[in-house]
Amino acid sequence: MKTKLSFCLLIPAFLLLPILLPAADKKAAARPGYADTPMLPDGKWRVHDSARPYPKVVDPGPIEKQKGFPFAPPKGAIVLFDGKDLSKWTGKGGKASWKVENGYFEVTRSGGINTKEKFKDFHLHIEWASPKEVKGTSQGRGNSGVFLQGAYEVQVLDSYQNPTYPDGQAASMYGQYPPEVNACRKPGDWQTYDITFRSARFGKDGKVKKPAVVTVVHNGITVHDKREYIGTSTHKKVGNYNRKVTEGPIGLQDHGNPVRFRNVWIKKL
Ligand code: MG
Numbered sequence: 001m002k003t004k005l006s007f008c009l010l011i012p013a014f015l016l017l018p019i020l021l022p023a024a025d026k027k028a029a030a031r032p033g034y035a036d037t038p039m040l041p042d043g044k045w046r047v048h049d050s051a052r053p054y055p056k057v058v059d060p061g062p063i064e065k066q067k068g069f070p071f072a073p074p075k076g077a078i079v080l081f082d083g084k085d086l087s088k089w090t091g092k093g094g095k096a097s098w099k100v101e102n103g104y105f106e107v108t109r110s111g112g113i114n115t116k117e118k119f120k121d122f123h124l125h126i127e128w129a130s131p132k133e134v135k136g137t138s139q140g141r142g143n144s145g146v147f148l149q150g151a152y153e154v155q156v157l158d159s160y161q162n163p164t165y166p167d168g169q170a171a172s173m174y175g176q177y178p179p180e181v182n183a184c185r186k187p188g189d190w191q192t193y194d195i196t197f198r199s200a201r202f203g204k205d206g207k208v209k210k211p212a213v214v215t216v217v218h219n220g221i222t223v224h225d226k227r228e229y230i231g232t233s234t235h236k237k238v239g240n241y242n243r244k245v246t247e248g249p250i251g252l253q254d255h256g257n258p259v260r261f262r263n264v265w266i267k268k269l
Pocket of ligand 1: 143144253
């Protein structure tokens with residue numbers, strides 16, 4: 001009788017193991033992210049927290065119907081890309097060598113690029129499109145990024161039906177805040193970011209007096225409204241103000257995915 005009982009107890013565990021393990025794997029794949037990263041200052045979520053709620057998905061409609069289309073640069077704006085060349089940009093070895101064709105430029109695996117000019121407070125308009133052919137998942141799908149002052153990333157990612165950690169999805173303040181909603185268009189469709197940024201201010205003691213503040217409008221929808229950066233952007237760490245950035249270029253990230261950009265202009269504030 002005793003032998004029979006232990007046999008009964010052992011069998012279910014053996015039977016369950018192959019069922020439980022793939023289920024756990026599936027869950028990790030469905031909700032990518034981390035559970036072992038440092039806590040953000042809000043004390044609620046970790047950096048790249050896989051358990052953080054996904055922002056609601058909203059359909060922004062086609063770009064042609066978006067207010068202001070085709071988004072001509074306003075008076076006093078500096079055109080950073082007019083559809084022809086990357087002469088306002090610099091990259092590895094001093095040259096921005098991303099591909100330029102048909103009025104847009106595209107990330108090639110040659111490193112990130114930066115504007116030659118540095119900026120403090122500004123309004124930036126930039127349009128981007130993730131590859132029409134979907135390849136990869138989570139952070140490996142249509143990843144690039146807009147680096148304000150070369151230091152604060154507004155994430156570029158194909159977030160159309162592509163689960164990832166919310167503070168790393170399209171239009172997130174990377175590693176800090178998810179966008180209010182997911183306003184991503186389909187892969188291959190052109191999308192807009194209108195970013196109003198005010199630089200951090202530092203006191204004579206070198207400490208941050210006023211954090212950097214950003215408003216991000218994605219495809220005509222405000223997804224961050226005058227939100228303060230916790231600090232400069234990092235991966236798997238809490239951002240901080242150790243770098244004391246007060247001006248810097250607009251940087252675009254080479255994350256190995258052929259993301260396209262067009263119609264880039266900036267107006268100093
Ligand atoms: Mg990125």
